[in-house]
Amino acid sequence: MDIFAYMQGIGQQAKQASKILANTDTSVKNQALLSIADTLLARADWLKSENSKDLAAGRAKGLDAAMLDRLTLSDKTIAGMAEGVRQVATLPDPIGTITDMNYRPSGIQVGKMRVPLGVVGIIYESRPNVTVDAAALCLKSGNATILRGGSEAIHSNQAIAACVRDGLQAAGLPSASVQVVETVDRAAVGELLRMAQYVDVIVPRGGKGLIERVSAESRIPVIKHLDGICHVYIDDQADAAKAIAVAVNAKTHRYGVCNAMETLLVAEAIAADILPALAAEYAAKGVELRGCERTCALLPQAIPATEEDWSTEYLAPILAIRVVPDMAAAITHINDYGSHHTDAIITENYTRARAFLRQVDSSSVMVNASTRFADGFEYGFGAEIGISTDKIHARGPVGLEGLTSQKFVVLGDGHIRQ
Amino acid sequence: MDIFAYMQGIGQQAKQASKILANTDTSVKNQALLSIADTLLARADWLKSENSKDLAAGRAKGLDAAMLDRLTLSDKTIAGMAEGVRQVATLPDPIGTITDMNYRPSGIQVGKMRVPLGVVGIIYESRPNVTVDAAALCLKSGNATILRGGSEAIHSNQAIAACVRDGLQAAGLPSASVQVVETVDRAAVGELLRMAQYVDVIVPRGGKGLIERVSAESRIPVIKHLDGICHVYIDDQADAAKAIAVAVNAKTHRYGVCNAMETLLVAEAIAADILPALAAEYAAKGVELRGCERTCALLPQAIPATEEDWSTEYLAPILAIRVVPDMAAAITHINDYGSHHTDAIITENYTRARAFLRQVDSSSVMVNASTRFADGFEYGFGAEIGISTDKIHARGPVGLEGLTSQKFVVLGDGHIRQ
Numbered sequence: 001m002d003i004f005a006y007m008q009g010i011g012q013q014a015k016q017a018s019k020i021l022a023n024t025d026t027s028v029k030n031q032a033l034l035s036i037a038d039t040l041l042a043r044a045d046w047l048k049s050e051n052s053k054d055l056a057a058g059r060a061k062g063l064d065a066a067m068l069d070r071l072t073l074s075d076k077t078i079a080g081m082a083e084g085v086r087q088v089a090t091l092p093d094p095i096g097t098i099t100d101m102n103y104r105p106s107g108i109q110v111g112k113m114r115v116p117l118g119v120v121g122i123i124y125e126s127r128p129n130v131t132v133d134a135a136a137l138c139l140k141s142g143n144a145t146i147l148r149g150g151s152e153a154i155h156s157n158q159a160i161a162a163c164v165r166d167g168l169q170a171a172g173l174p175s176a177s178v179q180v181v182e183t184v185d186r187a188a189v190g191e192l193l194r195m196a197q198y199v200d201v202i203v204p205r206g207g208k209g210l211i212e213r214v215s216a217e218s219r220i221p222v223i224k225h226l227d228g229i230c231h232v233y234i235d236d237q238a239d240a241a242k243a244i245a246v247a248v249n250a251k252t253h254r255y256g257v258c259n260a261m262e263t264l265l266v267a268e269a270i271a272a273d274i275l276p277a278l279a280a281e282y283a284a285k286g287v288e289l290r291g292c293e294r295t296c297a298l299l300p301q302a303i304p305a306t307e308e309d310w311s312t313e314y315l316a317p318i319l320a321i322r323v324v325p326d327m328a329a330a331i332t333h334i335n336d337y338g339s340h341h342t343d344a345i346i347t348e349n350y351t352r353a354r355a356f357l358r359q360v361d362s363s364s365v366m367v368n369a370s371t372r373f374a375d376g377f378e379y380g381f382g383a384e385i386g387i388s389t390d391k392i393h394a395r396g397p398v399g400l401e402g403l404t405s406q407k408f409v410v411l412g413d414g415h416i417r418q
Numbered sequence: 419m420d421i422f423a424y425m426q427g428i429g430q431q432a433k434q435a436s437k438i439l440a441n442t443d444t445s446v447k448n449q450a451l452l453s454i455a456d457t458l459l460a461r462a463d464w465l466k467s468e469n470s471k472d473l474a475a476g477r478a479k480g481l482d483a484a485m486l487d488r489l490t491l492s493d494k495t496i497a498g499m500a501e502g503v504r505q506v507a508t509l510p511d512p513i514g515t516i517t518d519m520n521y522r523p524s525g526i527q528v529g530k531m532r533v534p535l536g537v538v539g540i541i542y543e544s545r546p547n548v549t550v551d552a553a554a555l556c557l558k559s560g561n562a563t564i565l566r567g568g569s570e571a572i573h574s575n576q577a578i579a580a581c582v583r584d585g586l587q588a589a590g591l592p593s594a595s596v597q598v599v600e601t602v603d604r605a606a607v608g609e610l611l612r613m614a615q616y617v618d619v620i621v622p623r624g625g626k627g628l629i630e631r632v633s634a635e636s637r638i639p640v641i642k643h644l645d646g647i648c649h650v651y652i653d654d655q656a657d658a659a660k661a662i663a664v665a666v667n668a669k670t671h672r673y674g675v676c677n678a679m680e681t682l683l684v685a686e687a688i689a690a691d692i693l694p695a696l697a698a699e700y701a702a703k704g705v706e707l708r709g710c711e712r713t714c715a716l717l718p719q720a721i722p723a724t725e726e727d728w729s730t731e732y733l734a735p736i737l738a739i740r741v742v743p744d745m746a747a748a749i750t751h752i753n754d755y756g757s758h759h760t761d762a763i764i765t766e767n768y769t770r771a772r773a774f775l776r777q778v779d780s781s782s783v784m785v786n787a788s789t790r791f792a793d794g795f796e797y798g799f800g801a802e803i804g805i806s807t808d809k810i811h812a813r814g815p816v817g818l819e820g821l822t823s824q825k826f827v828v829l830g831d832g833h834i835r836q
Contacts, residue, residue: 019753019779022777022779023776023777096776102798104796104797104798106791106796108787108791108796110791110796110797110798113775113776113783115779115809117809117810118809200809200810201810221639221808221810221811239832241832242831242832245832245834246832246833246834248834249834249835250834253834253835335437344828346832357531357827358441358514358531359440359441361437361440361533361825362825363825363826364825364826364827364828365531365825365826365827365828366827366828366829366830367828367829367830368829368830368831368832368833369526369828369829369830369832369833369834370830370833370834370835372834372835373524373526373528373828373830373833373835374826374828378522378524378526378528378835379522379528379826380520380522380528390639391533391535391536391618391823392535392618392619392639392810392811392823393639393810393811395823395824395825395826396825396826397826405809405810405813406813407779407780407781407782407783407813407814408781408782408783408792408797408813408814408815409775409782409783409784410762410782410783410784410785410787410791410792411784411785411786411787412784412785412786412787412788412791413660413786414657414659414660414663414664414764414786414787415664415786415787415788415791416663416664416666416667416668416671416787416788416790417667417671417788417790417791417796
């Protein structure tokens with residue numbers, strides 16, 4: 001197989017399809033989404049049987065139980081995928097929206113129209129539900145999609161792609177609107193990352209290794225999500241009840257997620273009052289505490305933290321705790337050791353809340369709220385393609401709007417430049 | 419000189435300065451801008467004497483008159499630079515602006531705050547006024563700047579940089595807020611394009627060769643501007659007077675600019691009526707016409723266009739003209755041969771105007787207005803760092819807002835995720 005020619009063909013077809021999708025009516029895109037959902041449900045047995053090939057290969061390869069679990073398509077996961085696609089159909093269509101039409105002194109009227117990016121390349125690891133999830137968001141936002149899933153899920157992904165194609169065709173849309181790369185050859189990823197003439201943006205979804213490889217190799221802009229080293233800073237003017245509620249929630253609501261707190265910062269004036277109560281809560285939930293010297297002096301159960309702990313994303317029931325002199329020190333710690341993802345202050349002090357919001361350089365900055373809220377659904381986007389830790393183009397949770405751009409529209413009446 | 423160590427030092431200092439600039443009050447930034455303007459005027463004689471070294475070297479090197487002209491700093495150009503900096507001081511500060519604070523069902527309030535990108539690297543060719551122009555825009559938007567100008571302007575750029583530093587210091591801002599690379603070694607550009615840990619975005623300003631090199635080599639996102647192959651399509655339902663006024667203005671108002679029309683498309687039903695009158699106007703202005711077969715049949719003065727003409731940015735008094743069957747054919751031509759910069763339709767037909775705005779995939783799409791309006795000043799940005807032909811991050815004329823990003827701000831009252 002000539003990977004170069006194969007990928008070029010996919011790119012060309014995606015570009016063609018993107019021109020049609022950019023001008024497709026909302027109702028047609030929604031019809032395609034509903035048809036895709038119907039097809040997934042109607043072909044659930046076939047999807048499970050294709051999935052069983054991947055599961056068998058995975059077991060033979062020795063994948064662990066957690067990976068096999070993420071790979072499995074059950075009636076429940078298939079129903080969930082279909083429901084997710086239906087929900088995307090209910091979201092407002094961002095494309096074509098015109099805003100800020102203002103008259104200029106010259107007499108022209110200038111505004112912006114939201115438009116698709118064009119072709120979105122998605123590179124992801126084993127969870128096959130990403131296939132339909134990403135395809136639905138890209139379709140709704142008028143983009144063509146090229147999907148490259150993990151080799152472990154190749155049969156599942158191709159089966160899902162077949163359902164997606166059927167749904168597209170039922171609505172009269174080109175089947176190349178959503179294409180799945182049908183080779184496990186890793187060279188295909190390299191080609192995808194170089195096809196700047198066909199692909200407008202790359203969205204990697206998976207572990208850090210994948211994202212770093214994609215960022216390093218890509219000649220195409222990448223919407224990427226690296227670490228989530230999130231902080232909660234408990235100010236000395238914090239309300240203790242709120243501080244404990246938020247600090248417990250941010251760490252223990254879910255451990256393996258990017259918006260979980262990894263480091264707790266506590267103002268020294270309040271540390272002796274609040275840390276013992278907090279430590280009791282963490283102990284009840286089995287969270288290991290790693291503290292700075294002053295933390296360890298207050299909490300006998302804490303083990304000493306090393307320098308490395310301040311820049312570690314545990315994704316586990318482990319928490320680093322540092323006592324800091326004041327808010328300024330907390331902000332310096334966050335900006336230096338954090339990953340610019342999500343950070344919160346707990347305080348009742350208006351001036352500090354305002355300063356924290358301005359000075360912390362993170363994609364989400366919060367006052368008196370759990371870092372766990374940093375999420376496309378919680379922010380009201382209705383869906384999420386990922387969370388960007390970049391500053392260019394999209395920052396923070398990325399919904400449909402992150403898959404779009406804006407062009408200027410100018411209305412005149414024969415106006416010429418003087 | 420160790421270029422790697424030198425550039426790393428510049429990068430580190432810029433990053434440090436950017437953290438201060440991000441939190442600098444509007445009044446301090448404006449004070450720095452006004453001090454820079456004052457210093458430029460106060461040191462005009464010194465600027466001209468430094469500039470004369472570049473001019474002497476340029477003449478010795480055999481630079482042509484146009485290049486020497488662009489390189490020259492006169493009292494008038496220095497006054498113009500100072501006035502430009504003063505104007506940037508009068509623009510609204512985009513940083514810190516909070517928008518869209520909405521309550522969510524969970525009770526949290528979510529919105530966005532506009533923030534600087536961080537460090538902007540500007541790579542440009544000989545015009546030294548870019549130095550102060552770009553520095554002013556980056557400073558106002560809270561970014562640190564690393565400037566790398568052409569070797570022909572090295573003395574002028576360093577002298578301007580010294581004035582900028584004095585202005586920054588007078589306002590109490592770090593002089594590393596604006597740094598000029600003080601070596602003509604081309605390896606410095608390569609280092610700048612690789613310092614992703616320090617530099618957030620690269621803005622190349624100059625000819626196509628420079629921009630292509632920067633895009634190909636950069637490991638950092640680039641806000642780039644490639645060709646401007648702009649079209650005007652005269653629909654068969656156009657008002658003839660508006661069509662002629664706009665088509666003449668778009669081609670002849672200025673020739674060497676990216677938003678000048680390069681190809682005129684005319685609906686066949688109106689071609690015989692409108693082209694002879696238009697051709698007379700172009701003849702009076704000395705514009706060479708290159709036409710398709712049907713154009714040449716209507717206009718004896720037109721010479722036959724080749725396939726290459728449809729994708730050529732002349733930047734000169736030359737115009738390609740093609741007769742097309744209808745608007746759909748015009749849109750296909752624009753999307754296939756154009757550069758997605760700026761394209762206009764002339765029509766009185768509402769439905770066609772609406773379809774053209776939606777279907778043409780360009781950074782500016784216009785109805786009954788000259789392509790020459792595609793400009794940051796005309797759009798009301800007050801200033802322009804360039805025009806982007808990309809879709810990611812910034813598209814079309816880029817003003818202060820294109821040098822910023824947004825972060826999410828979340829306000830709660832002890833809210834936790836359920």
